[in-house]
Amino acid sequence: MASPLSNGSHPPDSGGNDHDSGEERSRESSPQEPAADTDGGSAAEPFGTMEETAPDADPENPAPDTQPTASDAPDDGNPVPNPDNDGPATLGELHEPQRLHPLTLLQRFLASLPALLLLMVPVLMNPSGENVFYLFMTVAFGVIALPSILLQYYRFSYRLTPKQIIIQSGVFNRQNRSIPIERVQNVQIEQNVLARVANIAKVKIETAGSTGTEGVLEYVSLDEAQRIRHVIRSFQRQTTNAETATEQDVSADSIDGDESDASTSPEGERRAEEQVLFRMPLQRVFLSGMFRFSLVYIAVVFSVFQFVEPDTLLNYVLASRSQFQSFVDAIYASPFFAAVVTILFAALFGWLTGIAINLNRYYGFHLWLEGDKLRKKHGLFTVTEGTIPLEKVQALILRTNPLMEAFGWFALEAQTVGVNVDEQGHRVVVPFARREQVLDVGRRVREFDLPDSFQRVSPLTIRRSFVRYMVALTVVVAPAVYFWPSDWAAPMDAALPYWAYTLTPLLLLWAYLQYTHHGYTLSDDGLYIRRGVISRYIWVLPTEKQHVFYTTASIFQRRLGLKSFFVDTAGAAGYAYPEVVDVPADTADSSLYRLYDRFHTLYQDRIRAATGSADTRLSSEERPQLPEATRNEWAEG
Amino acid sequence: METASPPLETASADELQSLEPSMQTVWSIKRGAFATITAFAVFFYDLAHLFGTSALPFGVLTAIVAVLGVLYALIWPRLMYRNWGFSIRSEEIYIEHGVLNHIRTVVPLRRIQHLDVSQDLLEREFSLGRLIVHTAGSRSSDVVIPGLNLKEAERIRDRVKQFILEDPLMEDPV
Numbered sequence: 001m002a003s004p005l006s007n008g009s010h011p012p013d014s015g016g017n018d019h020d021s022g023e024e025r026s027r028e029s030s031p032q033e034p035a036a037d038t039d040g041g042s043a044a045e046p047f048g049t050m051e052e053t054a055p056d057a058d059p060e061n062p063a064p065d066t067q068p069t070a071s072d073a074p075d076d077g078n079p080v081p082n083p084d085n086d087g088p089a090t091l092g093e094l095h096e097p098q099r100l101h102p103l104t105l106l107q108r109f110l111a112s113l114p115a116l117l118l119l120m121v122p123v124l125m126n127p128s129g130e131n132v133f134y135l136f137m138t139v140a141f142g143v144i145a146l147p148s149i150l151l152q153y154y155r156f157s158y159r160l161t162p163k164q165i166i167i168q169s170g171v172f173n174r175q176n177r178s179i180p181i182e183r184v185q186n187v188q189i190e191q192n193v194l195a196r197v198a199n200i201a202k203v204k205i206e207t208a209g210s211t212g213t214e215g216v217l218e219y220v221s222l223d224e225a226q227r228i229r230h231v232i233r234s235f236q237r238q239t240t241n242a243e244t245a246t247e248q249d250v251s252a253d254s255i256d257g258d259e260s261d262a263s264t265s266p267e268g269e270r271r272a273e274e275q276v277l278f279r280m281p282l283q284r285v286f287l288s289g290m291f292r293f294s295l296v297y298i299a300v301v302f303s304v305f306q307f308v309e310p311d312t313l314l315n316y317v318l319a320s321r322s323q324f325q326s327f328v329d330a331i332y333a334s335p336f337f338a339a340v341v342t343i344l345f346a347a348l349f350g351w352l353t354g355i356a357i358n359l360n361r362y363y364g365f366h367l368w369l370e371g372d373k374l375r376k377k378h379g380l381f382t383v384t385e386g387t388i389p390l391e392k393v394q395a396l397i398l399r400t401n402p403l404m405e406a407f408g409w410f411a412l413e414a415q416t417v418g419v420n421v422d423e424q425g426h427r428v429v430v431p432f433a434r435r436e437q438v439l440d441v442g443r444r445v446r447e448f449d450l451p452d453s454f455q456r457v458s459p460l461t462i463r464r465s466f467v468r469y470m471v472a473l474t475v476v477v478a479p480a481v482y483f484w485p486s487d488w489a490a491p492m493d494a495a496l497p498y499w500a501y502t503l504t505p506l507l508l509l510w511a512y513l514q515y516t517h518h519g520y521t522l523s524d525d526g527l528y529i530r531r532g533v534i535s536r537y538i539w540v541l542p543t544e545k546q547h548v549f550y551t552t553a554s555i556f557q558r559r560l561g562l563k564s565f566f567v568d569t570a571g572a573a574g575y576a577y578p579e580v581v582d583v584p585a586d587t588a589d590s591s592l593y594r595l596y597d598r599f600h601t602l603y604q605d606r607i608r609a610a611t612g613s614a615d616t617r618l619s620s621e622e623r624p625q626l627p628e629a630t631r632n633e634w635a636e637g
Numbered sequence: 638m639e640t641a642s643p644p645l646e647t648a649s650a651d652e653l654q655s656l657e658p659s660m661q662t663v664w665s666i667k668r669g670a671f672a673t674i675t676a677f678a679v680f681f682y683d684l685a686h687l688f689g690t691s692a693l694p695f696g697v698l699t700a701i702v703a704v705l706g707v708l709y710a711l712i713w714p715r716l717m718y719r720n721w722g723f724s725i726r727s728e729e730i731y732i733e734h735g736v737l738n739h740i741r742t743v744v745p746l747r748r749i750q751h752l753d754v755s756q757d758l759l760e761r762e763f764s765l766g767r768l769i770v771h772t773a774g775s776r777s778s779d780v781v782i783p784g785l786n787l788k789e790a791e792r793i794r795d796r797v798k799q800f801i802l803e804d805p806l807m808e809d810p811v
Contacts, residue, residue, distance in 0.1 A: 417773065548748065548772055549744075550743075552741075555738070568775060571775055577775075592743070596745070603745075607806060
């Protein structure tokens with residue numbers, strides 16, 4: 001199967017550059033197409049035929065941006081006119097409406113089967129006249145659902161132009177969605193097990209504007225998926241090329257350099273261009289799974305136990321072996337022992353499940369830099385590929401937990417905008433690595449200098465947290481005590497809920513730990529915030545990406561002369577955000593002023609560097625005057 | 638601070654601009670309507686239990702709600718108004734507000750994605766408008782300044798728009 005690293009299984013073409021590779025793929029994929037289709041036993045009808053691929057076998061390939069309306073160009077057999085330009089990719093047949101892979105039909109049919117079976121259950125259990133209704137429903141399902149799968153398939157088409165991706169869908173309501181190529185942030189190719197067997201893939205197109213996925217092509221052949229991504233990327237590169245060439249010579253130079261390299265030796269250059277930043281060998285994936293001990297998995301295991309009936313299971317396993325008889329007896333004898341065994345079992349299962357889930361997710365993880373984009377690929381049964389444009393990274397987050405930290409392991413996440421809503425704007429860059437390695441990779445994403453020490457917040461925060469926990473505890477305990485029946489458990493004449501107050505020292509310890517693990521550093525390049533006892537975060541918030549600056553002081557904080565401050569960034573998650581809680585009020589104010597001052601200075605310097613003079617917008621006299629009429633109107637109002 | 642830039646150091650309370658005083662009336666009317674409805678509901682509840690076995694004598698519950706309603710509709714808007722202050726500086730919008738939680742917000746103008754001026758029916762009667770500032774930040778992606786004179790709101794909007802349009806860097810705000 002074609003590895004995305006080498007971008008296709010084809011051999012390097014002499015003197016070819018990007019466009020040759022794209023074109024060559026289409027050349028070689030045509031003969032392959034029928035072969036791939038025989039896997040699923042369906043016809044090759046919707047896919048590229050020889051005639052369609054023939055035009056783009058033309059080596060002189062078009063630059064799509066010099067040919068602005070390829071979408072409007074009539075299909076004259078030569079869909080892409082070719083001025084002699086370094087067009088890196090061909091549209092090929094992609095400029096005409098394409099259907100999804102025929103195997104999609106099979107997949108959708110299979111996916112609808114569970115619903116059908118559910119409808120059929122009563123009929124199968126009791127095939128008599130009573131179940132006419134279900135039989136009727138089953139037939140209705142066959143009459144409505146199956147043709148609708150077919151119709152949906154035939155009414156769905158996609159095509160690419162140099163400016164946009166156009167997806168048409170809908171049986172009754174036609175939807176015509178066009179996604180501007182320049183707004184595409186990420187083209188993700190996903191394959192689950194079935195898809196990999198059939199050599200097909202799902203293509204997800206994500207854009208900056210929307211939080212979710214803008215367009216999904218489910219499924220196309222793997223070759224096609226990679227070709228779509230390749231074409232979109234090269235169109236984007238061309239657009240940026242064109243823009244930067246006029247604006248900034250420096251960056252244009254560097255990109256041009258890439259391109260000219262590409263034209264000399266595509267394969268070698270591609271390797272050079274792709275710097276592998278991080279790789280996870282198998283034992284590292286296992287190791288990371290062992291640290292990913294999550295209570296969630298234990299909860300899942302417990303909920304499964306509910307259905308499994310552990311007693312019978314244990315009986316079945318243990319009673320069959322007489323040497324364990326004493327063990328079984330012990331379990332029956334002591335409920336406490338039974339509970340401990342169950343919890344240990346659940347913990348073990350939870351731990352093993354965690355390892356398995358982690359293995360499935362991060363198997364073969366590797367991360368590499370391609371131009372100005374981070375790309376990653378990982379997964380065992382479902383291979384996921386992802387792209388993180390460096391310029392869209394808003395903040396970096398180092399994560400760890402006490403156990404991982406004790407052994408020196410960390411994870412790195414990037415907070416980005418306009419990507420998968422599943423990951424809530426936080427995308428894993430390095431799942432599990434040594435601190436130094438995490439910092440190295442992090443610096444490739446964005447230059448930063450992690451401070452050695454963090455400034456602590458006010459110790460009064462311990463008191464505030466402690467009071468808060470005690471109030472929360474009382475809110476739970478008080479009603480419980482009130483409604484506690486007098487004949488229920490009341491050790492030492494105190495109703496059981498009162499005993500919850502024995503947790504008090506623990507709450508105090510917790511409040512103290514939160515204090516010791518909370519800190520911040522204002523450094524020249526940004527704000528660094530550390531937070532969390534179990535889930536430990538270190539945020540790197542670059543000055544350049546800061547957005548809105550806040551201080552807040554609640555009525556309780558004001559009594560103690562405290563304030564919190566917070567710098568908003570784009571794409572931050574709602575649950576754990578980088579706030580600095582409970583610092584002395586004047587420190588909070590001066591910190592915020594310093595942060596804003598750095599932000600302000602940074603942009604003033606940039607303006608000076610770009611224009612050669614200070615920002616002229618600052619004085620209102622130099623500001624262009626608004627129309628006379630409007631001003632008079634205001635004067636009256 | 639040590640740099641020559643003017644931000645925030647000048648943030649003394651006397652420089653802050655207040656909202657239009659009529660905003661208090663608007664808040665009072667809106668909250669008063671809500672409080673009145675609630676008070677009536679509670680009153681009818683009281684009435685329905687007039688001859689029942691109630692822990693409280695008739696009218697006490699209604700009185701409590703009425704007093705709270707007066708606080709909510711008449712006193713609170715005054716406090717809100719007194720705590721509201723903003724200033725549109727050359728490069729940022731600075732806002733202070735909040736009765737229980739004092740919140741100070743600094744929105745750099747270059748971070749603003751777009752601006753809206755809106756007005757509801759009641760605000761129209763008082764020719765008030767609210768300026769809604771959208772940023773790409775995630776916690777509260779829009780900052781609202783209520784109770785501006787509509788003309789003033791539009792003037793601020795145009796001025797900020799001008800600032801953004803003239804940005805020599807012309808960068809994507811994200």
